[in-house]
Amino acid sequence: MEHQFVAFTVGSEEFCMDISKVREIKEMMPITKVPQAPEEVEGIVNLRGQVIPILNLKKVLGYYEEGPIEDKKIILVDAGEDIVGFVVDDVSDVVSLNEEQIEKVPRALESQQSQYLRGIAKKGDRLLLILELDRFSHNGDSF
Secondary structure, three states: OEEEEEEEEEOOEEEEEEHHHEEEEEEOOOOEOOOOOOOOEEEEEEEOOEEEEEEEHHHHOOOOOOOOOOOOEEEEEEEOOEEEEEEEOEEEEEEEEEHHHEEOOOHHHOOOHHHHEEEEEEEOOEEEEEEOHHHHOOOOOOO
């Protein structure tokens, strides 16, 4: 059985997330900073009357953040019981994957940041890191 995923880039790496969790993809919008928020929290936005936290996925995953975020995208997702926005470099396409194309994260790669990974997908010559969005829910260790 095939599942569909939204593919996007963070730095030079390609990631994807289950399309059923994606609410919408937005161009960058004004973000209100929140005092003393964790480093990975860019701030909050008011979208159609709902306050949504915006996380910088580069910072969450331990990547070096370069340059301004004005030309980046925001992916709004259902993460557990919360709606969260993720700042990503770009959104590329929708990919269909079946379970045979998905492998577990190798134990040698386990780290603080790999806790957010569900697996690694092989699609042709592409390797896509699959995010497990429920691990981003407001459980005290992410925001």
